[in-house]
Amino acid sequence: MKEVVPFLTKSVFKNIYLPINFLNGFSVSTLMKKPSTQLLSSISRRFLATTTSLKMPGYKVLALDTLNPNVKTMEYAVRGPLVIRAVELEKELAQGAQKPYKNVIKANIGDAHAMGQKPITFIRQVLACVAYPELLQNGDMPSDVKEHAKAILGSCGGGSTGAYSQSTGIEIVRQHVAKFIEHRDGVPADSENICLSGGASESIRNVLKLFINRDGKKAGIMIPIPQYPLYSASIEEFNLGQVGYYLDEDNNWGLDPDELRRSYAESKDKYEMKAIVIINPGNPTGQVLSKENIEKIIKFAHEHKLMILADEVYQDNIYGEGCAFYSFKKVLTNMGEPYSKIELASFHSVSKGYMGECGMRGGYVEFVNVDPAVYVQYKKMISAKLCSTTLGQAVIDCVVNPPKEGDPSYDQWLTEKNEVLKSLKERATLVKEAYSNIEGISVNPVQGAMYAFPKIELPQKAIEKAKSLGQAPDFFYAMRLLEETGICIVPGSGFGQRDGTYHFRTTILPQPELMKDMLERFERFQTNFLKENS
Amino acid sequence: MKEVVPFLTKSVFKNIYLPINFLNGFSVSTLMKKPSTQLLSSISRRFLATTTSLKMPGYKVLALDTLNPNVKTMEYAVRGPLVIRAVELEKELAQGAQKPYKNVIKANIGDAHAMGQKPITFIRQVLACVAYPELLQNGDMPSDVKEHAKAILGSCGGGSTGAYSQSTGIEIVRQHVAKFIEHRDGVPADSENICLSGGASESIRNVLKLFINRDGKKAGIMIPIPQYPLYSASIEEFNLGQVGYYLDEDNNWGLDPDELRRSYAESKDKYEMKAIVIINPGNPTGQVLSKENIEKIIKFAHEHKLMILADEVYQDNIYGEGCAFYSFKKVLTNMGEPYSKIELASFHSVSKGYMGECGMRGGYVEFVNVDPAVYVQYKKMISAKLCSTTLGQAVIDCVVNPPKEGDPSYDQWLTEKNEVLKSLKERATLVKEAYSNIEGISVNPVQGAMYAFPKIELPQKAIEKAKSLGQAPDFFYAMRLLEETGICIVPGSGFGQRDGTYHFRTTILPQPELMKDMLERFERFQTNFLKENS
Missing domain, CATH: 3.90.1150.10 (Aspartate Aminotransferase, domain 1)
Incomplete structure (x- = not known):
């Protein structure tokens, strides 16, 4: 009992997760009003009684005081007590x-x-066919859906999505991603530089891991404020240094290079400054960066030798009059040397855009200008997790290689x-x-x-x-x-x-x-x- | 160039990954024979010329000498140079x-x-239906497949597998997992203690992360030797302490408590001893532990206050005469107190067994006797990655809740x-x-x-x-x-x-x-x- 009450008291007031079934019948708003000792004690009793796992033995190997300290301090507000x-x-x-x-x-x-929101029919038909290839014999499926599914299956081990893919992803899907990027940017892309992952989140976290430093100063990662809390949570979990730069609310959440300089200057002694994260279009702020704004950020990154992590998962979600999406890769390539040689990781996902396939867990990272030796290490690191879901990879394929004009599925898809x-x-x-x-x-x-x-x-x-x-x-x-x-x-x-x-x-x-x-x-x-x- | 050659020289001899396209035309067996400076230089030129990302700019933020040191030292042999x-x-x-x-x-x-190996028809039919629910109108799908798919969809946000699930997984799938465990072990299981993940690997890595310790001694994790290299790789990546205990080859790869004691005694001053990993049935060794052997391990874990991590992903793969699978949960529960109160994490997967659905990335962990406050932190930690693939979760559902006798799909499934x-x-x-x-x-x-x-x-x-x-x-x-x-x-x-x-x-x-x-x-x-x- 003693172990539970202080945790509860703390967690109630610190926005830490509480198990749902444990709160049943207690109103959170009641709990928020400094719960009485009596209430806490009643909650604790229920907590202890709920499940077999909650009996308290004589010792705990894993207890709050010995737990990974960075797990304790990390927060992820999107899935919090609200x-x-x-x-x-x-x-x-x-x-x-x-x-x-x-x-x-x-x-x-x-x-x-x-x-x-309803799923895109083309995506789901392809998914059904790669999951259950007997449907390829089915007259109801459009011929381009079948061709699409056959191409993916042909690139899977044993022709089955049940086989592991390469750790970087199914080869043909990576090739289609490269073509998609080339078409989007008018700049060459190489499928060998693309790694598919379970959503963009997994790639973002994998890239952040590369900066972990055991000795000396923590690596400083610049992130926008406000930001998507995946960044603050992962930076905290990995024991990196969070360096916030404010977006300019009065200027439509634009990114002011002077603010970048202020933020950098204030943190450069505390941290070994390594990278800057840009979320464009912005989450949670919804702004779309102009080409000129991106150029200024790239110049800033070059001036301070920062790698750019470009979170571009909302690239299809552009609504503002006169707004357009410019990828960091396109802009820095077109700026020429030395900017075209800056290290960049660009992230994309099937969870957003027009498809919204969050549960499918499909995403990728493209590496640009990354040291080949580092990239080899990255691929070794991700290989221990074997591969991301092949069906999620199939969804990526549908997103980067959709029906073409004239294909049977084209009109409906469009x-x-x-x-x-x-x-x-x-x-x-x-x-x-x-x-x-x-x-x-x-x-x-x-x-x-x-x-x-x-x-x-x-x-x-x-x-x-x-x-x-x-x-x-x-x-x-x-x-x-x-x-x-x-x-x-x-x-x-x-x-x-x-x-x-x-x-x-x-x-x-x-x-x-x-x-x-x-x-x-x-x-x-x-x-x-x-x-x-x- | 300078950066590449030493890396190559090192990597060729240290079993570190090399990108496939980079080796095309060079025989690995040639490289293995201490490559000449001329050969290395020719390889390096090709390496540099291969892709746009390989140009060397004036600086690299991420270079081998500044990279996360634990990423450099980790190894995962199953996907190595061979x-x-x-x-x-x-x-x-x-x-x-x-x-x-x-x-x-x-x-x-x-x-x-x-x-x-061919996929199990029932699994793939359910997958096709949850991916493309229009198939529920299709006369070709067996009625139990449709019922199964409807139940899963009913537990998904908006009735779509494209919605995020709870971070711990779709509720009905977790309930089915709990029932499966209860039926297997004859011991109660609570769906709230079960977290679904992208394969068992993800859960194993998440649990190992809890032991990370920033100050003082590293946490010691006992693993079998030989072991599945996910463990050695993750322990190295997370900067934990690997404590190997040898399996007894002369005794059918059995687990000798004296060897556990030797291993523990030799490492207890160096590390803060925290957990013991058991792989049963064994990978790579193929042994199946007897109930008596498991009891001895549990007693050892209790004596030394170690949490048990039971890798039980091969529980359906039992071939030996007189061999049977006993879960650690069942054995420790039946041993009564104090053993029934030991902290345990048990892992299972859809990648092995009779289904072999590796690419689907479905797995789970069941926590037993874990401190509720720690479990809250665990769930917070995994929430930053949102959720595992819903389609992988659907495969788990099919595995733990297969057709019952009398169902239309039962005979074919069996x-x-x-x-x-x-x-x-x-x-x-x-x-x-x-x-x-x-x-x-x-x-x-x-x-x-x-x-x-x-x-x-x-x-x-x-x-x-x-x-x-x-x-x-x-x-x-x-x-x-x-x-x-x-x-x-x-x-x-x-x-x-x-x-x-x-x-x-x-x-x-x-x-x-x-x-x-x-x-x-x-x-x-x-x-x-x-x-x-x-």
Whole structure:
């Protein structure tokens, strides 16, 4: 018992995960109000009684005080206590609980299918055929789907997606990725420099691992603030040094080279500065960088000998008038020497874009200008995990090598793709307009990606309430919003924000009807919240 | 250029990976003979010319001397230079090169489908349906397949496998895993203690990460020698302390508690001893532990306060007369207190067994008796990677929840399963008998798993030849075998072996005809090899 109570007390107030079934019946909002010793004790009893694994023996090899310290300190806000509470609310509603709303809206995570987006037929047909090749005999499947599936199977060991692929991925898929990049950038690409992975996340984490340093200063990795918390979490887990540079909210979340210089100068003595992460289009901020902005970043990276890690997973999600996606590879190559020789890792994924195939876990990294000896070590490192999912790799193939004009699947594919992108664009506009009209909220245009990152002007009274509960003010706000409206968003503190400012990230993924519903609920909540706290 | 040559020189002799396309046209066997400066220089030129990424700029952020030191020192022999050479030989044969053999036999990796094993129809039908739910309208799919697929889809966000699952996995799949374990062991299991992952490898690595310690002594992890190199590679990558205990070759690769005590005593001052890894059935050694042997190991773990990591991925692969699989969970639970309270992580996978679905990347870990606070941290840690592939999770579901008697798919499923297991059993016997009859080779029975680990008596002359080339003698032997017969095996040095002994790991996976062919080639080679080196 002794071991559990301090952990609980700590975790409740530190936004650390709690197992869902353990919280059943206890309201998170109750827990957030400094739970009494009696309550904690009752929770602990339940915790201990729940499962066989929870009996406390005489000793624990793995206990909080001996656990990997970096695991303890890492945080990943996109799946934090708000989400756990949201799942709980869903279960309560399903059991007939009376709430002022009928459903929970999970606007916390870029998970398009979970929010009702339909899969692209072509992708799923190819997947079905490579999973169950008997379908190749089936008259219902379009001929180009079958050809596509046969090509993938022909590049699999024993002609089966059940065989391991090379650790870098199925050869033909990597070749198609290279062609896709060449076509996108007008710059040569070599399939040998491309490694497929289980989502972009796996590649990003693998690349960050290369910078781990056992002795001396930690490697400094520059990341945007606000950022996608995969970066802060992995940097913390790997014991690297996080060096934040602020995006300029007043300038549409643009990237100011002076701010890069300030950030670098402040950290260069503490860390061995190694790399800069750019997320373009931005997550959580939704900006799309201009070519000129990218050129300035590349010059900065060259000036300070930094490797560039370009998170370009939202490259298909461009909505802003006059905005276009420029890959870092294209821009640095076109700048010529010395910039064309900068080390770059560029990441892409099947989870976003128009396909939204998050659960399939397909992604890749392209290495540019990386030392061959280092690349050999990288490939050795990933080989211990054998390979990423071959079916995820098949989805990558469909994304980089879609139906061509004249193919039987082309028209349907194009229609489905365009419909998704058109609808996302409409919702991007809707979100911007709606939040701009809500008192106390301001928001930049959503030029790209799948998120808005609105700023909330929190009344002093609300800030004080939050502090009295030991909560971050934006967490307090988000939890109130969830409890009262069923809308699940992520507080800005999970992504980073300038001190004294408060934000939240919301996706633009709820389908149009639900989106309108969400914005109406939000507006009502905000009106009441301001009234209550003024 | 300067950067490349020393790396090459080093890597050629240290079994480090070389990129395949870079070696094209150079024979590995030539390279193995201390390449001349001229040859290295010619290789380096080609290396530099091959791709755009290989131009050397004025500086490299990531270079061998600044790279994560643990990445440099880790090794993973199952996918080493022999495999690269095997792929090269396949390409040469395809281009019409004249060799004394017509095909390369990859007996290096437990990759059943790559060696011609056919997928289980039920698994692939369910996969096709969850990937492309329009097939649920299809009259061709058996009704139980459809029910199975619907249940999985019903537990996915938005009813789509394209949605992220919970980080621990799709809820219904975890429930089915728990039921499967309960049925197997006759001991309660709770789905909340089960985390699905991309193959067992991912779970194993995640659990090992918990032991990372920044200050003080490294955590000591006991592993068998010989072992599956995922363990040695991950322990090295995570900067943990590898503590080997020898399996007893003279006693059918059994596990002698006295040897555990010796190993522990020798390392307990150097490391903070934390955990013991058991692979049962054994990889690469093929033994199946008896219940009594497992009890002794559990007592040892309790005596020394070690967590048990039980790699049980071959639990369906039991061939030996009188052998049976006992899970560590079942045995320790039935032993009662205090043993029933030992911390345990047990791993399982869809890559082995009768299904051999390696490319699907499905696996899980069950935690038993783990501190709830630690488990919360574990779940937080894995959440940053979002989730494992939902389609891989669907395969797990099929494995733990197969058709029941009376279901439309039952007969075919049972027939296919039994045929695979019967054939594997026959090949296990064949391999034992065949190698036992080859001069200079001895081998234990293959009681389980998918491998034999025969001992080779290498003539002194061969050992000296190898040493003169700067090669491990068993590596020299394996490379000669590959070049002369097309058979790809892994030298024992990749798994660990007692000093002065030489072994290799071969799978029992080539289909019966190919297996006979392989054994004949092997015998001819060995006869010649002994003649040449006597």
